[in-house]
Amino acid sequence: MSPSQIAKVARREYLTRVRSKAFILMTVMIPILMGGYIFIMPLLFTSSGTDELRIAVVDAGTGLAPALAGQLAAIEQPRIDVAEQAVVPDDSESVRRPYTEAVLDGSLDGYLVLTPDPVIGAGSRYYARETGNPVMLRDIERAIEATLLDRLVAGTGVDTERVRAWQRFDLEAVTVSDEGETEGGFEAAFFSTFALAMLLYMAVLINGQGMAMAIVEEKSSRLIEVILGAVTATEFMTGKILGVLGSGLTQLGIWVGALLLGVLYAAPMLAMGPDLADFDLGAVLSVELILYFSIFFALGYFLYSVFFATIAATCTSTEELGQAMFAAVLPMVVALMSSFYVIANPGTVATRVLSLLPPFTPLVMLARVNVLTPPLWEIWLGIALLALGIVASGWLAAKIFRYALLMHGKRPTLPELMSVIRAG
Amino acid sequence: MPTPALRCQDLVKTFAGTTAVAGLNLSVPAGAIFGLLGPNGSGKTSTIRTSLGLYVPDGGHVELLGSRDPLAVRHRVGYLPEERGLYAKMKVAEQLTFLAAIRGLDQAEAARRAHAWLDRVGLAANAKSDTGDLSKGMQQKVQFAAAVIHEPDLIVLDEPFTGLDPINTRLLKDLILEQRERGATVVLSTHLMEQVEALCESICLIHRGRPVLDGVVADIRAGHGRNTVAVEYEGNGAGPLTDLPGVRRGEDTGQEARLEVDAGADAQAVIRAVVDRVTIRSVRLEHPSLEDIYLERVGASPSPAEEDAS
Numbered sequence A: 001m002s003p004s005q006i007a008k009v010a011r012r013e014y015l016t017r018v019r020s021k022a023f024i025l026m027t028v029m030i031p032i033l034m035g036g037y038i039f040i041m042p043l044l045f046t047s048s049g050t051d052e053l054r055i056a057v058v059d060a061g062t063g064l065a066p067a068l069a070g071q072l073a074a075i076e077q078p079r080i081d082v083a084e085q086a087v088v089p090d091d092s093e094s095v096r097r098p099y100t101e102a103v104l105d106g107s108l109d110g111y112l113v114l115t116p117d118p119v120i121g122a123g124s125r126y127y128a129r130e131t132g133n134p135v136m137l138r139d140i141e142r143a144i145e146a147t148l149l150d151r152l153v154a155g156t157g158v159d160t161e162r163v164r165a166w167q168r169f170d171l172e173a174v175t176v177s178d179e180g181e182t183e184g185g186f187e188a189a190f191f192s193t194f195a196l197a198m199l200l201y202m203a204v205l206i207n208g209q210g211m212a213m214a215i216v217e218e219k220s221s222r223l224i225e226v227i228l229g230a231v232t233a234t235e236f237m238t239g240k241i242l243g244v245l246g247s248g249l250t251q252l253g254i255w256v257g258a259l260l261l262g263v264l265y266a267a268p269m270l271a272m273g274p275d276l277a278d279f280d281l282g283a284v285l286s287v288e289l290i291l292y293f294s295i296f297f298a299l300g301y302f303l304y305s306v307f308f309a310t311i312a313a314t315c316t317s318t319e320e321l322g323q324a325m326f327a328a329v330l331p332m333v334v335a336l337m338s339s340f341y342v343i344a345n346p347g348t349v350a351t352r353v354l355s356l357l358p359p360f361t362p363l364v365m366l367a368r369v370n371v372l373t374p375p376l377w378e379i380w381l382g383i384a385l386l387a388l389g390i391v392a393s394g395w396l397a398a399k400i401f402r403y404a405l406l407m408h409g410k411r412p413t414l415p416e417l418m419s420v421i422r423a424g
Numbered sequence B: 001m002p003t004p005a006l007r008c009q010d011l012v013k014t015f016a017g018t019t020a021v022a023g024l025n026l027s028v029p030a031g032a033i034f035g036l037l038g039p040n041g042s043g044k045t046s047t048i049r050t051s052l053g054l055y056v057p058d059g060g061h062v063e064l065l066g067s068r069d070p071l072a073v074r075h076r077v078g079y080l081p082e083e084r085g086l087y088a089k090m091k092v093a094e095q096l097t098f099l100a101a102i103r104g105l106d107q108a109e110a111a112r113r114a115h116a117w118l119d120r121v122g123l124a125a126n127a128k129s130d131t132g133d134l135s136k137g138m139q140q141k142v143q144f145a146a147a148v149i150h151e152p153d154l155i156v157l158d159e160p161f162t163g164l165d166p167i168n169t170r171l172l173k174d175l176i177l178e179q180r181e182r183g184a185t186v187v188l189s190t191h192l193m194e195q196v197e198a199l200c201e202s203i204c205l206i207h208r209g210r211p212v213l214d215g216v217v218a219d220i221r222a223g224h225g226r227n228t229v230a231v232e233y234e235g236n237g238a239g240p241l242t243d244l245p246g247v248r249r250g251e252d253t254g255q256e257a258r259l260e261v262d263a264g265a266d267a268q269a270v271i272r273a274v275v276d277r278v279t280i281r282s283v284r285l286e287h288p289s290l291e292d293i294y295l296e297r298v299g300a301s302p303s304p305a306e307e308d309a310s
Helices: A003-019 A021-046 A065-073 A093-105 A134-153 A160-167 A186-220 A223-230 A233-271 A287-314 A318-344 A349-354 A361-371 A376-404 A414-423 B044-051 B070-076 B092-101 B107-120 B136-148 B166-181 B193-199 B217-223 B267-277 B290-298
Strands: A052-059 A079-087 A110-117 A121-128 A174-177 A180-183 B006-015 B018-028 B033-037 B059-064 B077-080 B154-158 B185-189 B202-207 B210-216 B228-234 B247-252 B256-261 B279-286
Touching (some): A003 A021, A003 A186, A003 A233, A003 B092, A021 A186, A021 A233, A052 A065, A052 A093, A065 A079, A065 A110, A093 A110, A121 A134, A134 A160, A186 A233, A186 A318, A186 A361, A223 B077, A223 B136, A233 A376, A287 A318, A287 A376, A318 A361, A349 A361, A361 A376, A376 A414, B006 B044, B018 B044, B018 B059, B018 B202, B018 B210, B044 B059, B044 B154, B044 B185, B070 B077, B092 B107, B092 B136, B107 B136, B136 B154, B136 B166, B166 B185, B166 B193, B185 B193, B193 B290, B202 B290, B228 B267, B267 B279
Parallel strands (some): A052 A079, A052 A110, B154 B185
Antiparallel strands (some): A110 A121, A174 A180, B006 B059, B202 B210, B228 B256, B228 B279, B247 B256
């Protein structure tokens, strides 16, 4: 094998991948989408278009309207202006009609109807044209809760503040491992595992597919004959895979860079948001996690690129490739499915075995690292086995490449491939 | 005698029970333009692929530029396959640069030569076009350039003239001759007999994986079969010229005659006899054309399989 020949093939493949529209679109869109999801969506929910809502409180016999108006006045974003308090006989449609009309003509943004409830004191409905802001609805809900609580404990000497603190009780999960204690449990593990799964899946699918299509194009256009006159099948395959690996690492680099920028610049901004102060990005994204994420991404990407290249080498048309590609993606789908089980059962034998099988290691081991950090030797055994898996599948792929690249018209059958592999 | 540019000895290549090359012996003299002929399915492409190391031979061996290891000399060989393609979505100049680079040139030199060659074949204006936008003939010129851009010692061209218009056929012919001037050996595999007669010094005719005829073209034609005397004359009613002694058979229209000379007879004597009998407008002594020999040797036997046994 000649390194310079490999480098030339890799260079072409890398530049072709990196310049492809799919690559550019995905590299740019993923941080934007993720950033959008993490930073912008909560902001959108918290700052509903209007600063102030004009509402009416319509009491159908609870007597809570004045107290509730006081609680509502404490809400800041958006501020709630109780324009009218009314006592009505019941909440029938005819009684509500004037308020509904006020909402429709815009003089009110909405109105709250309070109805008596024998158990907790009151039921309530909010009528408005816009009811889609969950943050505002939750604020109103809390105001009603507080009003009901005040009435419930009135005269008992119980401190309502203490009761409300008790209501907000939250079980904190702390992961204990050799390296110390980490806060954040299932959600953090789920988040980062799922994020890795999606990134790996999309990166492999788009770049790997691009490479696979290129190999099939080279085969079907017979360009392969010219190329194989100049480089060996093994050099060709190695160059292809290194090129596509390079494009994946470029993507990873851009993403990790964007993420770090996001953590440095956007997180402080985020913390200023009213309801997100308790969202600790640092707990979700540790340096250690980014490191393992990068290792598993790179190795997983590498392994699946080999799968894709091998499958492409046996296909003679893009139609065939489309069908065969499923076989390459399947282990990743299985790994993703099983990582749900893994997050819930991080210590079982099944989980430990699964995390050491190379096609599953990237996702499953990362999930384990997230939930219940396994002994260091197990992580590195997984990484070593994964690397070994890459070498072994690369070795098999080289044999298949030598045999299948010049085949046209028909795909090699599985028995044929087996005999090629045995023949050495 | 210098080392042949390519030598095959008892070469055998089989595919799933089908024998594509059956004990082929072949020697391509260095510095010549060599014609590799044969009907479809005769094993030409398999012979080329095996010779260049794309296939591993099942028997016998190949010496490419004096080396038993085709890999060791791969950068000294240029190859234009019969069924060829290019990256459709790649810019023409980038593509040629890449193909030059994998043949051993460094990136800068590859780029420089790519532009020079595009200029040479009249495609300078298309350097930045997507290759897929070029016409078939234009792509073929790019492919030819890719086969010779690294100035190889041995150039193998499989049906290089297919699909070219007369202007580009002429250009390609000139370019091939230019390569020979440079000192390269050219192996030309083709069906087009005029091109072979015009370009090749030696040929090898393959049929069913075996050579049925090989040697220097002039020798083959001179030594092969009978000569023909072609005459245009003023008719004088002295009887058909096919009756003349030494004429094996022929045809005579009364104004033109083609007279096949007997194997042992002297063609000059036949011509003298013709001159004695009729008033000649023109007379020509013809060797049999390669096409005649080809047809005679290969005959009307239908080819058993398609060219590409793989």
